[in-house]
Amino acid sequence: MQIKPILAALRRHKAGTLLIAMQIALTLAIVCNALFIIQERLAHLSEPTGIDEANIFVVKNEWVGAPDTIKVDAMMREDLQVLRQVPGVQDVTPSNSYPLRGNGWDDAVKLNPEQLQDTSGATIYFADEHFIDTLGLKLTAGRNFRAEEIGRMDMRYKLAPPVVIITKALADKLFPDGNAVGKTIYLIGGPGTVVGVVDLLQAQSVDRWASGFAYRSVIIPERLAMSLGSFYIVRTKPGQRDAAMRAAYTALFAHNPRRVINDDDGMLSFTEVRSRAYERDRGMAILMGVISVVLLAITAAGIVGLTSFWVGQRRKQIGVRRALGATRDDILRYFMTENLLISFGGVLLGAFLAIAINLWLVTRFEMHRLSMVYLLIGVVILLLLGQGAVLAPAMRASRVPPVEATRSV
Amino acid sequence: MSGMFVHNLRLGAASLRRNVLLTALMIMSIGFGVAASMVTFAVFRAVSGDPIPQKSSRLFVPLIDNRGPQYNRHGEPPSALNYVDAMALMRAHKAARQTMLFPVGLSVMPDDPHRMPFKAVGYATYSDFFAMFDVPFLYGNGWGGEQDDARAPVIVISRALNQKLFGGSNSVGRQITLDDRQYRIVGVTDTWDPKPRFFDIFNGNLYADPSQIYIPFTYAMTQHIDTYGSNNCGSDGKRGDSWDSWLQGECVWISPWVELDDAAQVQAYRQFLDGYAREQRDAGRFNWAPNNRLRDVREWLDFQHAVPPESRISLSLALGFLVICLVNTIGLLLAKFMRRAPEIGVRRALGASRADIYRQFLAEAAMVGLAGGALGLVLTAMGMLGLGLVFEPQIARLAQLDASLVLLTLLVAIVATVLAAFYPTWRAAQVQPAWQLKSN
Numbered sequence: 143m144q145i146k147p148i149l150a151a152l153r154r155h156k157a158g159t160l161l162i163a164m165q166i167a168l169t170l171a172i173v174c175n176a177l178f179i180i181q182e183r184l185a186h187l188s189e190p191t192g193i194d195e196a197n198i199f200v201v202k203n204e205w206v207g208a209p210d211t212i213k214v215d216a217m218m219r220e221d222l223q224v225l226r227q228v229p230g231v232q233d234v235t236p237s238n239s240y241p242l243r244g245n246g247w248d249d250a251v252k253l254n255p256e257q258l259q260d261t262s263g264a265t266i267y268f269a270d271e272h273f274i275d276t277l278g279l280k281l282t283a284g285r286n287f288r289a290e291e292i293g294r295m296d297m298r299y300k301l302a303p304p305v306v307i308i309t310k311a312l313a314d315k316l317f318p319d320g321n322a323v324g325k326t327i328y329l330i331g332g333p334g335t336v337v338g339v340v341d342l343l344q345a346q347s348v349d350r351w352a353s354g355f356a357y358r359s360v361i362i363p364e365r366l367a368m369s370l371g372s373f374y375i376v377r378t379k380p381g382q383r384d385a386a387m388r389a390a391y392t393a394l395f396a397h398n399p400r401r402v403i404n405d406d407d408g409m410l411s412f413t414e415v416r417s418r419a420y421e422r423d424r425g426m427a428i429l430m431g432v433i434s435v436v437l438l439a440i441t442a443a444g445i446v447g448l449t450s451f452w453v454g455q456r457r458k459q460i461g462v463r464r465a466l467g468a469t470r471d472d473i474l475r476y477f478m479t480e481n482l483l484i485s486f487g488g489v490l491l492g493a494f495l496a497i498a499i500n501l502w503l504v505t506r507f508e509m510h511r512l513s514m515v516y517l518l519i520g521v522v523i524l525l526l527l528g529q530g531a532v533l534a535p536a537m538r539a540s541r542v543p544p545v546e547a548t549r550s551v
Numbered sequence: 552m553s554g555m556f557v558h559n560l561r562l563g564a565a566s567l568r569r570n571v572l573l574t575a576l577m578i579m580s581i582g583f584g585v586a587a588s589m590v591t592f593a594v595f596r597a598v599s600g601d602p603i604p605q606k607s608s609r610l611f612v613p614l615i616d617n618r619g620p621q622y623n624r625h626g627e628p629p630s631a632l633n634y635v636d637a638m639a640l641m642r643a644h645k646a647a648r649q650t651m652l653f654p655v656g657l658s659v660m661p662d663d664p665h666r667m668p669f670k671a672v673g674y675a676t677y678s679d680f681f682a683m684f685d686v687p688f689l690y691g692n693g694w695g696g697e698q699d700d701a702r703a704p705v706i707v708i709s710r711a712l713n714q715k716l717f718g719g720s721n722s723v724g725r726q727i728t729l730d731d732r733q734y735r736i737v738g739v740t741d742t743w744d745p746k747p748r749f750f751d752i753f754n755g756n757l758y759a760d761p762s763q764i765y766i767p768f769t770y771a772m773t774q775h776i777d778t779y780g781s782n783n784c785g786s787d788g789k790r791g792d793s794w795d796s797w798l799q800g801e802c803v804w805i806s807p808w809v810e811l812d813d814a815a816q817v818q819a820y821r822q823f824l825d826g827y828a829r830e831q832r833d834a835g836r837f838n839w840a841p842n843n844r845l846r847d848v849r850e851w852l853d854f855q856h857a858v859p860p861e862s863r864i865s866l867s868l869a870l871g872f873l874v875i876c877l878v879n880t881i882g883l884l885l886a887k888f889m890r891r892a893p894e895i896g897v898r899r900a901l902g903a904s905r906a907d908i909y910r911q912f913l914a915e916a917a918m919v920g921l922a923g924g925a926l927g928l929v930l931t932a933m934g935m936l937g938l939g940l941v942f943e944p945q946i947a948r949l950a951q952l953d954a955s956l957v958l959l960t961l962l963v964a965i966v967a968t969v970l971a972a973f974y975p976t977w978r979a980a981q982v983q984p985a986w987q988l989k990s991n
Contacts, residue, residue, distance in 0.1 A: 179864075450572075
């Protein structure tokens with residue numbers, strides 16, 4: 143295929159050529175950034191919590207009145223007993239938070255009380271000896287809390303538990319040489335000895351600000367007994383979650399009606415927790431997907447429109463070429479190659495534009511750098527799209543009969 | 552002139568009908584582009600609007616650094632005050648109006664035993680709150696300064712709570728029981744829910760459900776009512792174990808607001824804050840130079856990144872989208888107009904001026920724009936329904952397709968299309984009559 147005559151012809155259609163190339167460039171720039179955002183969000187929302195999500199639900203229990211911490215602790219223990227009696231319930235633990243909740247108690251961890259800068263941030267989970275079993279965590283080193291180690295704590299107490307369990311991610315950060323068990327860590331309130339390490343437990347927030355300590359958590363052997371209330375995390379036997387949720391609600395109110403369990407977020411299955419936590423990420427991915435598809439469609443339509451116009455304009459020339467011996471394939475190939483040349487120009491410009499947009503997003507919205515893979519995927523998509531779009535008009539061109547050369551208008 | 556305009560429109564319509572595919576492509580392109588940008592703009596407008604435009608430049612958040620450079624994040628003081636500093640500002644009374652506030656969640660036990668108890672969420676604050684934030688009242692009023700001083704168990708409830716508890720009747724003077732404490736209702740607010748809720752950014756309640764109750768801060772203190780929101784204790788751990796040591800500690804949990812009417816008052820207040828910080832340093836509480844902030848509502852929203860980044864990203868993407876659709880339209884219009892070069896040549900040869908050609912083709916483009924705008928409206932309306940998929944329901948429901956958005960959609964579509972038509976029209980007007988006549 144001779145490229146020279148094509149270039150010569152394009153020079154006569156500067157405006158149209160430029161417009162198609164620009165459109166391809168802009169589309170590439172937006173589509174590969176959109177693809178990248180989609181992939182980032184999807185990866186984010188498939189991060190594991192490390193817990194037995196399918197069989198867990200969470201009760202947000204608030205007390206009526208302002209009972210003191212001793213009273214609250216007693217009522218919480220009664221509630222835990224009540225929940226254990228509910229058919230289908232396997233285990234229960236009280237806590238101040240749970241993975242994907244969004245906010246809660248975050249603390250700073252140091253290795254030495256004199257240290258000015260924290261060694262790491264960490265999510266604080268208050269727990270009793272049932273915490274590990276209820277969430278379905280895997281203890282990889284050391285031991286679980288003993289029943290007699292579980293204390294009672296008010297919101298305003300200093301956080302200084304004698305023993306703690308930490309996640310493997312935190313252990314790796316604090317003690318890179320391994321063997322965290324037996325070591326001492328310092329929370330704001332004071333020191334605690336690590337007695338166990340659990341494998342995987344996500345932090346309560348998956349927002350960007352908390353990404354620095356995403357899987358670093360400290361489990362504290364205390365019931366956080368505040369008059370404001372707390373969470374009961376319940377694990378059920380497989381397949382019995384929904385029935386157990388309804389039964390638990392009734393049982394709690396039957397035992398003590400002086401409580402508030404909100405209609406909208408008082409009882410949440412973990413499936414619901416997950417979908418709420420990632421609402422924005424999912425939404426963003428959908429939005430980007432829709433935008434990409436519509437954009438590609440519009441660009442394709444634009445190519446079809448302009449190429450059809452060119453074909454219409456050049457019917458006579460095509461007729462002449464056919465009369466001079468060019469085959470239908472030659473004509474078809476001519477238009478395909480023409481489109482390919484324009485597309486190449488477009489994607490080249492688009493690649494620069496894509497990187498520029500990404501850099502802007504990086505500085506403005508703390509996004510990550512665009513991986514070249516997405517750029518490549520975008521380039522391939524657009525080249526294929528161009529070839530696909532030009533196919534119909536090119537076929538029409540190839541069907542122009544040689545006799546067209548003799549027509550004057 | 553108007554006769555000519557109508558003639559141009561007729562010519563345009565005829566030409567558009569002649570090439571249905573191209574016309575449809577253009578209309579769709581504009582429709583999609585405009586709809587995408589309008590939907591995202593509606594969200595952006597909803598979340599980035601000024602929540603209290605009449606006063607946003609006169610309401611300020613004073614912040615005092617009680618942590619020092621060692622524990623600060625990027626040198627900024629914490630985003631709220633501790634009790635000691637909050638009380639110092641209230642006592643000093645240096646602003647025209649001032650209030651402190653923190654969220655409270657109190658349980659309502661309905662008299663009817665079949666109804667479940669529920670939480671009424673709102674704020675503990677001072678009497679100036681209502682005047683500062685222009686809270687509208689349905690019945691009664693806010694409480695007065697003397698009730699602040701008396702630590703009186705009074706309460707203002709929202710219209711919605713009044714509806715739920717009293718069926719909407721005037722409940723001023725009646726008692727309600729919250730968490731076993733009796734409150735006397737002094738006012739019922741009309742519907743009032745500024746979005747974002749600028750006065751409680753500290754607790755992240757920007758798009759939360761409307762608040763239902765307001766009680767005196769001073770009364771909440773006598774009853775040891777805890778914050779229903781966050782507290783931030785920084786890294787020095789002066790937390791305190793009892794109610795009193797908690798109040799004396801350095802954890803921040805109170806959002807402060809002052810009303811200052813002009814630049815001189817703002818300047819004076821800054822000086823007052825610095826003076827206060829110096830006093831605290833001299834007293835040995837701070838060992839750092841005064842590091843205070845005084846931001847008005849807009850600066851505060853900006854600083855706290857109150858506009859969700861999703862809406863900014865999607866707005867800029869949607870604008871890019873619109874640009875692509877316009878480039879597309881330019882190309883299609885070019886194809887369309889140039890195809891009619893012979894016709895233009897004939898018209899020019901018969902005496903039509905360049906200006907005539909301009910008018911004719913721009914009128915045609917305006918019609919495409921109008922049609923694109925109409926399609927864009929339909930798509931925008933559909934997009935609004937789908938917003939819940941992308942944004943949280945609290946944010947999605949703020950965006951509305953109102954008259955101004957409808958108008959804007961049509962306007963953007965027409966203006967954009969006419970702008971896009973300039974180049975193709977210019978090209979069309981360049982057609983040489985003689986050359987066209989000769990070649991054919």
